[in-house]
Each structure stands twice: as C-alpha cells, then as structure tokens.
Amino acid sequence: MAILVTGGAGYIGSHTVLALLERGEDVVVIDNLSNASQESLIRVAELTGKEPAICVADILDRNALKTLFAQHNITDVIHFAGLKSVSESIAKPLAYYENNVVGTMVLLDEMQRAGVHSLIFSSSATVYGNPESVPLSEASRTGGTTNPYGTSKLMVEQILRDFSVAEPHFRITCLRYFNPAGAHPSGRLGEDPNGIPNNLVPYISQVAIGKLACLTVFGDDYPTPDGTGVRDYIHVMDLAQGHLAALDHRNDGEAFKAINLGTGVGYSVLDLIKAFEKAAQTKINYRIVGRRSGDVAECWSDSSLARQQLGWQATRNLEEMMRDAWNWQKNNPGGYNA
Template sequence: MARSKPVPSTVLVTGGAGFIGSHACVELLDHGYEVIVVDDYSNSTPQVFARVERLAGRFVGAVYELDIRDQHALSAVFDRHSVDAVVHFAAHKAGSLSTRMPIEYYDTNVGGTTALLRTMEEHGVHRLVYPSSCWIYGDAGGGPLDENTPVRPGTPYAASKWMCEEILADICRRDPQYTVLCLRYPVPAGAHPSGLLGEDPRHTPENLLPYLAQVAVGRRERLSVYGNDYPTRDGTGVRDYLHVMDAVEAHRVALDHLGDAPGMRVYNLGWGSGSSVLDVIDAFSRACGRPLPYDVAPRRPGDVAELVADASAVTRAWGWHPTRGLADVCRDAWRFQRLNPDGYVDTARRPETKA
C-alpha cells in the first residue's frame, strides 16, 4: 500500500519501562527505529533497559524519568529530540483497582494524555499510536466484538480509555494534520521468549497471568478465581489473551502505517476466540509442570462474562494477525518468572538458550 508520508524514524515511547512498553522498545529497535523513553517508574524499574539493550543489540536513545502530567518536563524532552511519532503506553491499567481509585485513574490516564497532546501540539508532532482497550465495550455479551460494538465501559479504567479516544477523535476532526491509530485489545500477557523481559508488577498483581506465575514460583500461596457462576462453558470468565510479542508487533506495524491516511482509525487486536480462567490455570499448570492451587471468590466489580475481540479489520487492512497462542503465553510467562523469581531485582540470572 502506498504511503503519503515516510515511516517515522524517532519514536517517543511513554511508559517505556513497563510491561508492554519495554517489549515495544525491543521490537522498535529491532526494526530500525530510534527510541526515546519517558517513564515515572510507578509500576516499573529502570533495570529493564539493560535487558532491552541486550536483546536489541543497541541502546535506547535516551531515557527520562518523569510523570507525563508534568508538561514542563515533558516539553524539555521534545526540545532535546526531534520526535516523529509517539506510542503512548503510560497509564494505569487494572480495571478492578480503578473502581477503588477512580480519581487516580482519570488523573493519570486522561490528564496524562491531554498533557502529552498539548506538548505534541506545541512541538509540531501530530502522529500517535494509542493503545486502547477492548474493555471499553464492557458487558456487550458473548461472541467476538468488532469495532462497531456499542461502547459500555464498566470501570473507571475502561471509561478513561474511551474518554481518551473521544479526545483524540475530536482533535483529528479539528486538525487534518493529525494521524492517530487506536489499537484496542483485551488482555496482553506472556513475556519475551528469552526470559529477560516479562510482567513484574510492583504490587500485588491485579491480572490473572502475573498472579498465577507468582503462585507457580512460590511467591504466593494460591490463586483466587473471581466468580464461577458466569454464563460460560465452565462458569469462569472468558478472555481473549494476546501474547505481548504479538501486541508490540502490532504497534510497530501501526507505526509503519501511520502515513496511510490522515485522521483517526481504530482497530481491534486479538484472536477472535477466548480462554476461560480454568483454561488458563490448566495451561499454566502444564507449562510449569504441576497443578496450581486456587479458590473461588466472589465476582469483582466491572468484570464481565466474556471479552473476545474480532480483529478481522486489522488483518484486512495490514495483513497482521497474532501467531502465538495460550500455550506460548503460559510457556513464556513461566520462563520469565522461573528465571526471575523475585522479578527484576534478580539481575544476575541468565536466560536459557532457546532450542
């Protein structure tokens, strides 16, 4: 497909030390992009960058510790670097936690995005890849959900993502210079296959896979399954799990396609099929070689019975589709946790050689 503008070469990655952000840095560096990172390390650590550089074989261009709501500090980064495009990962992401901390979620996710957009505007940067979420669809019922599914966010986290999409759409309608790609996906999971990068939350994990990995490695006693009375095949929630390496590949492909057309475009990412909580427990048990204990607990606010994405539109547009399934997610997540039982604190361990 012909492009109206050249592919951007210098990309600012907000939240680049985080789970998805760090994997995205490797992906972008591997494909020739220059990468600048900002992160406040509220749920991450600067230790990841030595690992990113080891995997990519070259350095991240620059890393700045700052809160993206600090527009003065963020502007100084744009002053120092000629940024062509932004990939905006910096956000709080736990739906259930957001019901207990709505102010913090709106402040960071929406306030941080508007501060970033002001700074981009001041420096003439009009190209953005925005990682959104299929959680904006809320309790939309069973079956794969496409981009035209009515939005019904059920948590402050989901609402904050939808608000940011609305802001971006308004900006694109006002100014034809802007090109924005919003990527909606349900549950990113897994780890880099080397075992060097993975999901290492600073606090008690709110999501299934990192909690399960900590149970498997002995950091936690057992998993709580929140609800077994949903109208699904085994009563537990069904999700479309997207391997983090597939997710970051899609973001890189989105950067490649920013020049295809002006304005805002929205695409789902995912498999179009889901796995239940019990499916994931079984798959992770097989990956780590032992059954993992769990208890059933009441449902959590904002949870839905099923969240599965219809991603056929992005396949038609770019030819992109995921290639790593649930077994790959669990295998790679377990390798990272096994090689890093205490997370990134344990920097002396080496990745195993892939056969």
C-alpha cells in the same frame, strides 16, 4: 528520526521498545517509573545491542516533554503511560483521570507545539463496557464502562476523536488491547506487577513459584463451556508487533482509527490454569468462589480489521503465552528488583 515511547519501561512498553530497536528504529523513552523498573530497559539494551534514550519524568511534566521534543527529532509517539489497575481506579478515580486523561491532553498539546502529528494510543477493550454480544468488533457499542480505568480510556478515545476532526493532518490510532500475557522468549523481559497482581497470568505464575498460596477463581456457573469466565489473551510480543504495524500504516491517510488487537479466540480461566500447569509441570492451587461484581461471562475480539488494514494478526498461541510467562517467572522470581 526517533519514536517517543511514553511508559516505555512498563510491561507492554518495554517489549515494544525492544521490537522497535530490533528493526533499527531510534527510540526515546519517557517513564516516571511509578509502576515499572528501569532494569527492563537495561535488559532491552542487552538483548538488542542498542540503547534507547531515557528520560525519567511524568507526562504531566510539560517542561520534560518540551525538552524531549527539542532535543530529539521525534516523528511519532506511542503512548503507553498511564495507570492501569481496575481495582485501584475504583479507590482512586481522581488519580486515574489526572494521569490517564489530563496526561494525554498535555502530551497532545506538546506534540502539537512541536509539530509531531503521529500518535498511537494504548487503549483497551474495557471501552466496550459489558458486551452486548461477542465477538467484539470496532463497530460494537462502546460505553457503559464499569470502572474509572475503563472510563479514562473511553474519555481519551473521545478526546482524540474530537481532536482529529479539528486537526485532520494528525494521524491517531487507538489500539484496543484485549488481555496481554506472556513474556519475551529470552526470559529476560516480562510482567512485573507491584504488590499482588491484578492480572490472571502473573497471579498464576506467582502461585506456581510459591510466592502466593492460592488462586481465587471467581465463579464457575457462567454460561461458558466449563462455567468460568472466557477472555481473549494475546501474547505481548504479538501486541508489540501490532504497534509496529500501526506505525507503518499511519492510518493510510485517515485522521483517526480505532482497531482491536486480540487473537479472536476465547480461553476460560480453567483453560489458562491447565495450560500453565502443562508449561510449568506443576499443579496450581486454586479455589472457586462466587462471581465477582462487574465481571461478564465472555469477552473476546473480532480482530479482522487489524488483519485487513494493518496486515497484522496474532501468531502465538496459548501454549506459547504460558511457556514464556513461566520462563520469565522462574528466572525472575522477584521480578526485576530481585
């Protein structure tokens, strides 16, 4: 009895693998390491005293998937593998549709052939596009996505929804993340982006250690308390626990569900900077420029459905997210490959 984790060497994937191993699950990881380091899984093994089985391959590789399903008694799949940069997706849309959409279809096809009927998909709040109102609940309108990354997540959700109608014995959960942040409290696991970070917290972290000179804040004239954009940030360990909760419930007998994972609290860019400065005891150099095209003023979640149906809710606050992010960054200034 094993759980297959695609993209398990990545940021959210590695923290989820750790949480699974900690509670005694057998874990098989497939990752092509294009945006991750196998060092993360070496550290997971050190922290847990258990090693996941690792296959370095792409989910587009049918033969690799066939072999994994043949060699291991896999009962469930948690699917993180995919490209995730909004800006890169605009420049390389075909790569995003191939990896994120076609890759999921190949995985689903091989799951069906192997008789594995439980899937948790790593979706995103980007499927809501430009919010009509906040907080965003699962009943909010989806669509109107502003980039190929978000569109790829929306397309996969629709494919999974259609598939669940045709194959009602499947149990498919789409977990819509808001903004993952933080790191494992040990300081051994964290977010290690390639090149210049796309996400706010690792960018702040790299400014704090002097790797980057200055943070650019896009807009201070939004209709928010301090004029900067407001988002829902969630600790990566809370996110990992959300996957375990979804795994345990397997939709309570329903074929398809989409569930938000967030804190239900919005924090501004300046809130994050102040919280990080407090955690790191250092000033963050930033400059304010004009708004960025496609950005919205506020985006935060109503995550009450996760509480009601999964018995899950986020327990870690912004202070803990920034403390753990800084602990990771200061101990690993060059990431995993330092």
